[in-house]
Amino acid sequence: MTLDFQALPKAEVHIHLEGCLDLDEVVALAQEAGVPLPRPRAELLHFSGLSDFLDFLDWTCSLYRTPDQVAAAAYAFSRRMSASGALYADVIVNPTHWPHWRRDLGGFIGALDAGFCAAELDGLPPVGLCVSLLRQQSAEEAIELVDLLAALRHPRVVALSVDGNEKFAGRTGPRFAEAFRRAGAAGLKRTVHAGESSGPEGVRDALDYLGADRIDHGVRAIEDDDLVARLADRQIPLGVCPTSNLTLGLYARLEEHPIERLRKAGVPVSVNTDDPELLEIDLPKEYARCAAAFDWSAETCRNVAATSIRACFAGDEAKTRMLAKVATW
Ligand code: ADE
Ligand code: ZN
Numbered sequence: 496m497t498l499d500f501q502a503l504p505k506a507e508v509h510i511h512l513e514g515c516l517d518l519d520e521v522v523a524l525a526q527e528a529g530v531p532l533p534r535p536r537a538e539l540l541h542f543s544g545l546s547d548f549l550d551f552l553d554w555t556c557s558l559y560r561t562p563d564q565v566a567a568a569a570y571a572f573s574r575r576m577s578a579s580g581a582l583y584a585d586v587i588v589n590p591t592h593w594p595h596w597r598r599d600l601g602g603f604i605g606a607l608d609a610g611f612c613a614a615e616l617d618g619l620p621p622v623g624l625c626v627s628l629l630r631q632q633s634a635e636e637a638i639e640l641v642d643l644l645a646a647l648r649h650p651r652v653v654a655l656s657v658d659g660n661e662k663f664a665g666r667t668g669p670r671f672a673e674a675f676r677r678a679g680a681a682g683l684k685r686t687v688h689a690g691e692s693s694g695p696e697g698v699r700d701a702l703d704y705l706g707a708d709r710i711d712h713g714v715r716a717i718e719d720d721d722l723v724a725r726l727a728d729r730q731i732p733l734g735v736c737p738t739s740n741l742t743l744g745l746y747a748r749l750e751e752h753p754i755e756r757l758r759k760a761g762v763p764v765s766v767n768t769d770d771p772e773l774l775e776i777d778l779p780k781e782y783a784r785c786a787a788a789f790d791w792s793a794e795t796c797r798n799v800a801a802t803s804i805r806a807c808f809a810g811d812e813a814k815t816r817m818l819a820k821v822a823t824w
Contacts, residue, residue: 509734514770569610668700732806
């Protein structure tokens with residue numbers, strides 16, 4: 496039986512705009528601006544690990560200087576979502592990667608919103624914006640960002656996020672607790688990268704200190720049975736990105752990836768791409784790879800897609816409409 500994963504109605508809930516910028520366009524922008532490539536074109540996507548990968552994001556995003564360039568990147572993101580058959584996406588954007596916009600959050604969100612609005616008018620899927628802190632930021636910087644978001648109250652912004660490398664930052668749950676508390680009080684959802692560059696302790700801190708509604712990755716929770724039981728009891732969704740975890744060195748083979756053990760333990764898991772342009776992957780192929788590796792039936796694929804929709808930060812009515820479509824696949 497061949498399954499059509501492009502046609503499977505689903506949401507993408509763990510994807511970074513920084514990891515979706517078209518590489519040919521990035522190279523063209525660098526040439527236009529007279530900025531040298533960090534390494535030869537053919538080796539641009541050779542990453543030695545997460546740190547090297549995050550440094551590359553700093554470089555690519557530094558080339559986006561005008562509102563039109565940012566809006567075009569947002570529009571292209573929506574086109575990518577449409578091509579993958581996602582009905583909705585929550586996109587993570589981390590202002591620390593975008594040096595020309597760090598001091599103009601309102602202008603940055605406005606430019607992104609212009610691109611997403613134009614895309615929706617053209618029939619492309621709706622997108623919610625998760626504005627992200629970097630793990631290395633201070634408590635004060637985190638609170639400043641959240642207070643700005645709370646003052647802006649931009650309808651495009653659905654969540655506060657935190658990403659980056661936990662290995663470098665150490666344990667930062669307590670450091671960001673107040674910022675995440677304020678985000679919750681301002682009506683924002685909370686999504687937290689943990690259990691990728693941290694072990695189960697990072698996932699526990701995401702729950703205990705940051706009030707996470709959803710966890711990005713979270714896969715290393717598998718190393719702690721009590722934590723797995725807690726995630727299942729509380730039905731905390733994990734936005735899992737299997738190929739990203741393989742490419743960035745967490746697991747050697749997909750068959751060793753814990754997504755299936757987490758799913759079987761009752762943890763709500765969805766399949767996502769993280770940084771598809773840089774990892775050279777797409778969402779339908781990620782579903783296909785998982786289905787092949789773990790022998791998923793059509794019913795299991797439908798359940799995982801339904802989980803992605805329940806886990807997304809769209810409104811309840813939109814979710815009900817999307818869930819009804821999954822049943823017809
Ligand atoms: N930013 C973009 N991709 C990321 C990842 N896999 N982990 C942490 N931060 C990220
Ligand atoms: Zn991520």
